[in-house]
Amino acid sequence: MSSNLDPLLSLIAKLPGLGPRSAKRVLLHLLKHRERLMRPLAEQLATALDTIVACQECGNLDTHAVCHLCADPKRDRGLLCVVEDVSDLWAMERSSVYKGLYHVLGGTLSALEGRGPRELSMDALLTRAKRPEVREVILATNATVEGHTTAHYISDALLGGRAKITRLAQGIPFGGELDYLDEGTLGAALQARLPA
Amino acid sequence: MSSNLDPLLSLIAKLPGLGPRSAKRVLLHLLKHRERLMRPLAEQLATALDTIVACQECGNLDTHAVCHLCADPKRDRGLLCVVEDVSDLWAMERSSVYKGLYHVLGGTLSALEGRGPRELSMDALLTRAKRPEVREVILATNATVEGHTTAHYISDALLGGRAKITRLAQGIPFGGELDYLDEGTLGAALQARLPA
Numbered sequence: 001m002s003s004n005l006d007p008l009l010s011l012i013a014k015l016p017g018l019g020p021r022s023a024k025r026v027l028l029h030l031l032k033h034r035e036r037l038m039r040p041l042a043e044q045l046a047t048a049l050d051t052i053v054a055c056q057e058c059g060n061l062d063t064h065a066v067c068h069l070c071a072d073p074k075r076d077r078g079l080l081c082v083v084e085d086v087s088d089l090w091a092m093e094r095s096s097v098y099k100g101l102y103h104v105l106g107g108t109l110s111a112l113e114g115r116g117p118r119e120l121s122m123d124a125l126l127t128r129a130k131r132p133e134v135r136e137v138i139l140a141t142n143a144t145v146e147g148h149t150t151a152h153y154i155s156d157a158l159l160g161g162r163a164k165i166t167r168l169a170q171g172i173p174f175g176g177e178l179d180y181l182d183e184g185t186l187g188a189a190l191q192a193r194l195p196a
Numbered sequence: 197m198s199s200n201l202d203p204l205l206s207l208i209a210k211l212p213g214l215g216p217r218s219a220k221r222v223l224l225h226l227l228k229h230r231e232r233l234m235r236p237l238a239e240q241l242a243t244a245l246d247t248i249v250a251c252q253e254c255g256n257l258d259t260h261a262v263c264h265l266c267a268d269p270k271r272d273r274g275l276l277c278v279v280e281d282v283s284d285l286w287a288m289e290r291s292s293v294y295k296g297l298y299h300v301l302g303g304t305l306s307a308l309e310g311r312g313p314r315e316l317s318m319d320a321l322l323t324r325a326k327r328p329e330v331r332e333v334i335l336a337t338n339a340t341v342e343g344h345t346t347a348h349y350i351s352d353a354l355l356g357g358r359a360k361i362t363r364l365a366q367g368i369p370f371g372g373e374l375d376y377l378d379e380g381t382l383g384a385a386l387q388a389r390l391p392a
Contacts, residue, residue: 008240045238
C-alpha cells in the first residue's frame with residue numbers, strides 16, 4: 001500500500017478493538033466514502049476536540065463546563081452515583097432507571113499500578129458527598145477487586161456522614177443461566193437471596 | 197451520554213466492524229487520549245482527504261496522480277494484475293511476490309446489483325492490456341461467483357490479443373487441513389493436482 005497512508009493507518013490500528021487488518025478495512029471504507037463518512041468524521045473529531053470538556057462537577061464529558069446532567073433541574077440532587085469511568089456513567093444512563101447525579105472517579109485505587117486517592121477525583125467526591133442536600137451515595141464501581149477496594153475506601157471515608165451509603169446489588173444477571181455462571185456470582189446471589 | 201457527541205458517535209459506528217457499543221468504546225478512548233491519538237487522527241484524516249487520489253493509471257490510492265507503483269521503474273511493465281479492489285492490491289503487495297503493475301476494476305460485474313462493464317474501469321483495462329509491452333494479464337479477482345464471471349468476461353474480451361491471460365491458482369490454502377476445507381476447494385484442488 002501507499003506509504004503515504006501509513007501514519008493514518010497506524011492511528012486507526014490503535015483504536016480499541018481494531019488491529020492492523022481491520023484498520024486497513026476501515027481506512028479503505030473511509031476512502032471509498034469520502035464525502036459521506038470520511039469528511040464528516042474528520043470534522044466531527046476536530047469539533048469534539050475543540051468543544052468537549054470534562055464537567056467540573058461530576059467529570060462527565062460534555063460541551064459545557066457543567067454537563068447537561070448536572071445542569072438538569074429535573075435530576076435528583078439528593079442522589080450521588082459514584083462510577084469509575086465516563087463509560088460507566090453512560091451505561092447507567094442507558095438503563096434509564098437512575099435519575100440522580102453522578103461522580104466520575106477516573107479509575108480505581110490500585111496499589112499495583114500506584115494509583116492512590118490523589119490520582120482520582122476522590123477529594124472532590126468527599127466534598128460533594130458531604131453537601132447537605134445529598135441523602136444517598138450509591139457506589140457503582142465495577143464488581144472487580146479494585147472496584148470493591150475503591151468502594152470500601154469511599155464508604156470508610158464517608159462513615160458517620162449524613163448520607164446513606166449503598167452499593168449496586170450483585171447477583172444473577174438478567175437472562176443468566178445458573179449452569180453458565182461463575183461460582184462467585186452464584187455464591188453472592190445465594191447469600192443475597194431475597195424473599196420470593 | 198451527552199447528545200453533543202451523538203453525531204461523532206454515529207459516524208464511528210458506521211465504520212466496518214464497529215457497532216453502537218464498540219463505537220462508544222472507541223469514542224471514549226479517543227477522548228481520553230486527545231493529544232496522543234484523537235488530534236493526530238483528525239489531522240491525518242483531513243490530510244488524507246486533501247491529498248489521496250485514485251491513480252489515473254491503475255486505480256490504486258496514492259498522493260500522486262500516478263501512484264508509486266505505476267511510477268516505479270523497477271516494476272515489470274509486461275505484467276498486469278487485475279484486482280477487484282484496492283484492498284486486493286494491498287493484499288497482493290503484502291505477499292511481496294508480484295513485481296508487475298496492477299489494474300483496479302472497482303468491483304465485479306453483477307447482474308443482480310446492476311453493475312455492467314461501464315460501472316467498472318473495464319475500458320481502461322482493455323486499452324492497457326493491449327499495449328505492446330504487456331506480455332501477461334493475471335486475473336486476480338476473488339474466487340466468488342461474481343469474481344469468476346468478471347474474470348471470464350475479461351478473458352473473452354482479450355481473446356486473440358498478444359498478451360497471455362492467466363488466473364490465480366485455486367487449491368488448498370497454506371496450512372489448510374483437509375478436514376476443515378469446503379468441498380468446492382477440495383474438489384478444485386484435486387482436479388488441479390500437480391506431479392509431486
